[in-house]
Amino acid sequence: xxxxxxxxxxxxxxxxxxxxxxxxxxxxxxxAFYFHKSGQGGMxxxxxxxxxGSLSLTVAEVAEILSERxxxxxxxxxxxxxxxIVEIILLYIILLQVNSDPNVxxxxxxxxxxxxxxxxxxxxxxxxxxxxxxxxEQEHNKETSSAYTTILFVxxxxxxxxxxxNQSQHTRATIEDASxxxxxxxxxxxxxxxxxxxxTHTHFFKQTARSRIFRLKRKMEQQSxxxxxxxxxxxxxxxxxxxxxxxxxxxxxxxxxxxxAEVFAKDGVELARENGISAALSGLLIAIVAVSPEIITAIxxxxxxxxxxxxxxxxxxxTVSILLTVPILVALAYASGIRLTLDFTPLEIGALIxxxxxxxxTTDEGQTNYFEGISHLMFFAAFTIIAIYY
Numbered sequence: 001x002x003x004x005x006x007x008x009x010x011x012x013x014x015x016x017x018x019x020x021x022x023x024x025x026x027x028x029x030x031x032a033f034y035f036h037k038s039g040q041g042g043m044x045x046x047x048x049x050x051x052x053g054s055l056s057l058t059v060a061e062v063a064e065i066l067s068e069r070x071x072x073x074x075x076x077x078x079x080x081x082x083x084x085i086v087e088i089i090l091l092y093i094i095l096l097q098v099n100s101d102p103n104v105x106x107x108x109x110x111x112x113x114x115x116x117x118x119x120x121x122x123x124x125x126x127x128x129x130x131x132x133x134x135x136x137e138q139e140h141n142k143e144t145s146s147a148y149t150t151i152l153f154v155x156x157x158x159x160x161x162x163x164x165x166n167q168s169q170h171t172r173a174t175i176e177d178a179s180x181x182x183x184x185x186x187x188x189x190x191x192x193x194x195x196x197x198x199x200t201h202t203h204f205f206k207q208t209a210r211s212r213i214f215r216l217k218r219k220m221e222q223q224s225x226x227x228x229x230x231x232x233x234x235x236x237x238x239x240x241x242x243x244x245x246x247x248x249x250x251x252x253x254x255x256x257x258x259x260x261a262e263v264f265a266k267d268g269v270e271l272a273r274e275n276g277i278s279a280a281l282s283g284l285l286i287a288i289v290a291v292s293p294e295i296i297t298a299i300x301x302x303x304x305x306x307x308x309x310x311x312x313x314x315x316x317x318x319t320v321s322i323l324l325t326v327p328i329l330v331a332l333a334y335a336s337g338i339r340l341t342l343d344f345t346p347l348e349i350g351a352l353i354x355x356x357x358x359x360x361x362t363t364d365e366g367q368t369n370y371f372e373g374i375s376h377l378m379f380f381a382a383f384t385i386i387a388i389y390y
Contacts, residue, residue: 018236018237021054021055021057021058021061022054022055022058022253024050024051024054025050025051025052025053025054025055025057025058025253025256025260026051026055026256027051028047028048028050028051028054028260029047029048029051029052029055029256029259029260029263031047031051032044032045032046032047032048032051032260032263032264033259033263035047036048036263036266036267041267041268041270041271042267042271044263044267045263045264045267045268045271048260048261048263048264048267048268049264049268049289051257051260052086052090052257052260052261052264052289052290053289053292053293055253055256055257055260056083056086056257056289056290056292056293057292057293057296058253059082059085059086059250059253059254059257059293060082060083060293060294060296060297061238061293062082062238062246062249062250062253063078063081063082063250064297065238065239065241065246066078066243066246066247069243080294080313080316080317080319080320081320082250083290083291083293083294083317084317084320084321084324084325085254086254086257086290087111087115087287087290087291087321087325088324088325088328088329088332089254089257089258089261090111090261090264090265090286090289090290091108091111091112091286091325091329092329092332092333093258093261093262093264093265094107094108094111094261094264094265094268094269094286095108095329095332095333095336095338095340096265096336096338097265097266097269098338100269101269101270101273103273103279104269105338105340106279106345107269107272107279107282107283107286108283108329108340109279109283109340109342109344109345109348110279110280110282110283110284110345110348111282111283111286111287111290112283112321112322112325112326112329113283113344113348113349113351113352114280114283114284114286114287114387115287115290115291115317115318115321115325116152116318116321116322116352116355117284117287117351117352117355117380117383118284118287118288118291118295118380119291119294119314119315119317119318119321120314120315120318120355120356120358120359120376121355121358121376121377121379121380121383122288122291122295122376122377122380123291123294123295123298123310123313123314123317124298124310124311124314124315124359124373124376125373125374125375125376125377125379125380126295126298126299126373126377127295127298127299127301127302127307127310127314127373128302128307128310128362128368128369128370128372128373128376129370129373129374129376129377130299130302130303130370130373131302131303131305131307131310131368131370131373132368132369132370132371132372132373133370134302134303134305135305136369137367137368137369138302138305138307138367138368138369139307139366139367140307140308140310140311140363140366140367140368141308141311141366142363142364142365142366144308144311144312144315145311145315145359145360145363145364145366146360146364147196147197148311148315148316148318148319149315149356149359149360149363149364151189151193151319151323152315152318152319152322152356152359153353153356153360154189155186155189155319155322155323156322156349156352156353156356158182158185158186158189159182159322159326159342159344159349159352160349161178161182161342162175162178162179162182162341162342162343162344163342163343163344163345163346163349165178165343166341166343172339172341175341175343176339176341178342179330179340179341179342179343180330180334182326182342183326183327183330183331183342184327186322186323186326186327187323187324187327189323190319190320190323190324190327193319193323264289268282278387278388278389278390280345280347280348280386280387280390281384281387281388281390283387284383284384284387291317294313294314294317297313298310298313298314301313307368311363314359315359326342330342347386347387347390351383351386354379355379358375358376358379359376362375362376
């Protein structure tokens with residue numbers, strides 16, 4: 001009886017560990033709708049953010065299973081796409097509030113840049129810092145960071161074009177046309193990057209150093225009193241799905257996230273306006289909500305000495321955040337009768353370029369340590385202070 005009781009306790013613990021994010025996410029979004037209907041915008045925004053973050057973690061875990069099946073470099077593609085979809089949904093639904101608050105356009109543009117800032121400083125910084133504390137130094141393929149920083153530098157320069165035209169007192173129509181052209185160029189550039197990453201230069205994005213095998217969902221049963229043998233179980237239901245089932249599951253979770261994003265956008269925009277929260281800080285908060293599952297995945301990878309996975313996620317997500325999020329948002333905005341221009345503020349462009357330079361310097365040798373991680377975190381702290389008062 002005692003042995004049976006211990007097994008039941010383990011099953012319950014495993015069940016909670018596996019599915020808490022789903023139950024919390026759905027419950028939080030339902031509570032958010034309740035507060036939304038009750039006119040309590042602050043609580044609605046808070047619970048919507050919790051729900052979005054929790055279900056985004058579920059999406060990330062399902063994507064992790066797919067990524068393990070596809071292997072690198074395709075695995076990291078799956079992870080970054082899953083995060084970018086959530087980011088696009090959040091930003092687009094917020095953009096649709098433009099009729100009630102024209103300032104949301106600035107918030108959306110701030111969110112685009114902030115996603116890269118968070119990926120390259122919080123995600124990369126925390127993972128490198130914690131991994132460095134555990135393993136002193138961690139090795140990755142330096143060609144990966146070299147390729148990604150080059151891509152990000154080129155895209156940041158491309159985003160300068162509408163901003164420079166805006167400073168040169170060109171007409172709004174000119175800036176709109178330039179924004180559309182830049183969005184098209186970014187999409188074309190991404191097409192060549194996909195070929196480069198998956199066909200001609202796949203070795204640039206694969207681990208070259210020896211590393212422990214990282215796996216997100218791995219559980220070991222404790223030794224039973226009746227046997228000296230230990231067995232490994234993996235009862236996570238999504239592990240049993242085929243690839244099509246996993247994709248469908250991700251679609252369901254993302255659709256639920258979209259419902260929460262509707263509340264988050266409407267009440268969050270109103271809350272920011274009432275409390276005088278700057279567009280830069282609003283964009284930063286949105287980015288943190290969207291990127292939080294990636295951060296958790298990257299930290300787990302770093303603690304298992306999978307720093308190559310961290311580099312792929314951080315820099316890959318940053319690349320996709322610009323090269324896919326920008327063109328898709330511009331297209332969706334245009335289809336909705338909204339003219340989304342890409343004239344970013346000097347703070348946003350400056351922080352973006354400095355982030356890329358910092359990432360280049362901390363990863364170009366193919367080794368990372370905790371000092372390089374804390375450097376990224378210090379940069380992010382400074383950016384956050386500016387965003388609060390900007």
